[in-house]
Amino acid sequence: MINLRSDNCSAVHPKIREALLADLLQAADDGDSYDRVFEDRLNAAFSAVFGCEMVAVTTATGTGANVVSIASLRDESVAGAILCHPAAHVRCWEHDAVRRYTGAGELVTVDGPDGTMTPDALRETLARLGPRSAGGVLSLTNPTECGTLYTLEDLAALTRIAHEAGLRVHLDGARLGNSLCALGLSAAELIAAAPFDAISFGGTKVGALAAEAALFRAPSDAVRKRGQTHQRAFGQRQAKRRMVEVQLLRLIEDDLWLEIARQQNALCATFADGLQGQPPVRFRYPHPTNQLFLEPTDEILSAIRELNIRHTIWPDGSVRLVFGYDFEHKTVSDLAAKITEYFAETQI
Template identity: 35%
Template sequence: MNFSSDTSAPAHPNVLKALSAANTGLEASYGIDVVTQRLRARLADVFNTDDFDYWLTASGTASNALALSCFCPPTGAVLCHAGAHIAVDERGAPEFFSGGGKLHLLRGPDGKIGAAQLDEALARINHDFVHETPAHVLSLTNLTENGTAYSVAEVSDYAAKAHATGLVVHLDGARLGNALVATGASAAEMSWKAGVDVLTFGLTKTGAMGCEIILLFGEARQKKRELEARAKRSGHMPPKMRYLAAQAEAMLADRLWLDLATHANEMARRMAEGLRRQGVDLAFEPQGNEVFALLSEAQVSVLHNAGAVFYPWMGGSQRLVCSWATTPEEVDAFLGVLKG
């Protein structure tokens, strides 16, 4: 009954098979190998465009920090939600990688930036005022840290406002697959078609061993050389990148990543429905693979004593994360312990 995180789940067997298949012969280093180059066609198909460039890393923090550092100068700032992963879970990596750029934290319900808060922040930007730390990037997260999803319409609206103010739009897609399943949108509709300039596309939480992809769309492709330089300088230029690319190929083949996200979302829905049947309130309406339950201290104690693993979250809730490896039996066992 481990609901601690989707990063606790094992890698999908198809990923391990792909790694084994890639583990033959000699290949070029640093991303110019056959597998990494071949991945372009797969990404073009998934995102329905050829107007992009990409880079692979092993962690979401590296992807976010590298991507943001290419667009936020040391004297600038990134607009993001106060509860965003880059703000509360990355130990200052975006600030460190950008050489001193700030994060301007915005509020909004359910982990999403409020429209009024964004409008106010954009109206305050003044690059000519020397005392100002003007924003250069708007960063959105989908799914949010509260397990909620921005719709395509919301991303498009926020991106249009950001672009009108001269900002670049970054999307943290560590759980992009879960967000797409929740909203019914395609990868293209939720990214470049909605105005996203740079996407950090996560596959680790979905079922890979450790694979994240930075995607630069349209004019943002001009930052590819800088991205490579920053990756090298920070130690995020994997010599044997083919093993990251092999994971991505396996996950993207035959929509595996979306199938796995669908399963994780369904397990979370099963958990949420079971909790509600027992009178447990939820802090947020579950839209992806996370459930935030308002459990009492006694309930938490009983569950922990029974071997259930989960963590407390903001607002007094308990976060329960389902993954591709979560089974209905695990969810039912958790609910059974709670029922007593």
């Protein structure tokens, strides 16, 4: 059996385990003060990575990071709308958490191809909403839920359009490192071109243990206070939050998160290359990062069942395979070869 259901299935990275163990063996004289030391280090480290002031509010889950981010950015006094793509994680996979915790009505969707929204579609939606959009939040995801990517130019355009309309902009960065590596960008280059107001930074998918963060770019005092309040109110403030902070520090201080993301992307490319040209194999979407979506042909479904490949049937019917960091290239290339052999043996 090989588990390709999610990069969440990967083990905790050895370097993260070492950092956690080192901290677990220390007792703090004053737990809260000790946590604040790590918090200050984390803010400084994220600010260095993004090249601007970043304030981190740690969470245990990606949903927690998304909800804390969006709720903190949204202007509740004017009931600003929340906009996202129809396939966005905040809309399809978080059981209405954003709407429940922000008090917003139905999330407003902005459609587009392959999991992305277009600048023109965003303009049209904002024109239709009129004053209801003011004080709201635009939530983007990169890579998208289809494994595809926005270009830097599109992200810059979408962010500019939203800001001009009085919205703040959130980026769901559960796989932020994967997108940066695929685009050949640094985090600083990304945020300089597309100045997101908040980013959900994902640590769990790159080898951490329940370690995520809502990152706020140069937040006002009001947004900073709301972030801390929502962290508590939404059950995301751990008593020993340094256990999250030490993991995130280990990931970003020497670019470990990017090293892992680059490895994940390469594993996906190795597997896809091994299947290229096989008649039963059709890719539903481009696959520049670590997610691969296959058309659910009878041959593919038979092969993954016979070879015991754990996978996810996506809402659009495609077969989703996700590559975590802890596979060897030989493992995934051998798996592709076994699928090819299976096609030949069954005379497909």
